[in-house]
Amino acid sequence: MEEDNQSFFWIKSEGQNKLATENMVPGNQVYKEKLIIKKNIEYRLWDPFRSKLAAAVMNDLDYFPFENKSTVLYLGASTGTTVSHISDIVGPSGIVYGVEHASRVARDFLDRVATYRKNIVPILQDARKPKEYFSVFGKVDVVYVDIAQPDQTQIAIDNCEMFLKKGGYFFLVIKTRSIDVTKAPKRIVEEEIEKLKPRFDVLQTIDLHPYDKDHAMVVSKYNH
Numbered sequence: 001m002e003e004d005n006q007s008f009f010w011i012k013s014e015g016q017n018k019l020a021t022e023n024m025v026p027g028n029q030v031y032k033e034k035l036i037i038k039k040n041i042e043y044r045l046w047d048p049f050r051s052k053l054a055a056a057v058m059n060d061l062d063y064f065p066f067e068n069k070s071t072v073l074y075l076g077a078s079t080g081t082t083v084s085h086i087s088d089i090v091g092p093s094g095i096v097y098g099v100e101h102a103s104r105v106a107r108d109f110l111d112r113v114a115t116y117r118k119n120i121v122p123i124l125q126d127a128r129k130p131k132e133y134f135s136v137f138g139k140v141d142v143v144y145v146d147i148a149q150p151d152q153t154q155i156a157i158d159n160c161e162m163f164l165k166k167g168g169y170f171f172l173v174i175k176t177r178s179i180d181v182t183k184a185p186k187r188i189v190e191e192e193i194e195k196l197k198p199r200f201d202v203l204q205t206i207d208l209h210p211y212d213k214d215h216a217m218v219v220s221k222y223n224h
């Protein structure tokens, strides 16, 4: 993916074209990322070493369904690094529901990110209990899951069944070591993909190396 597609941009910085999103909250930084103004528009550099979605774009992600006005359910918001860039992309008419259960990181997510970005709905809940997300209305365009749990594929499927629209996209980050330390990473990814096959058309699997060790991103489409 080399073209600007209006969702993200390639901005020249220190002699290189770097990935960036248009800052929805000009002047506001989330993780000390560089801000660059070009033709009166402020961009935030999007660091692939800090965000696995950015790493996937760098490694030739073929599908990018995050657009202006998209609705996204994001499991494992953490301190909000990636969520903040998706917030830039979906803009004021889109919504990012960010689910996070650990209060320590959720506080940073709330204080540094969600407070400034009105299109983020923070949900401080366990992703294993999607019935308790009272603030999600209707179905979303994309479900993104990065929770590093051994049973995360099943958790993700349960969330998709409740909240993903038919034909919607599902992004699953697989931290291969967290699932089973005794199995080879490639086999782990293949086994997780098998679990998706009854309900999803698997479109692409991306190794996030060198930006992220031991992670893969699986992109699929919900066919239910």
Ligand code: SAM
Pocket: 050, 051, 052, 075, 076, 077, 078, 079, 080, 081, 082, 083, 099, 100, 101, 102, 105, 125, 126, 127, 128, 146, 147, 148, 149
């Ligand atoms: N996606 C983040 C980013 O790119 O900025 C990083 C996510 S981090 C690898 C995983 C996060 O998932 C942690 O913050 C952890 O607390 C959260 N998490 C793990 N299990 C969870 C669960 N059952 N429900 C909600 N959040 C969970």
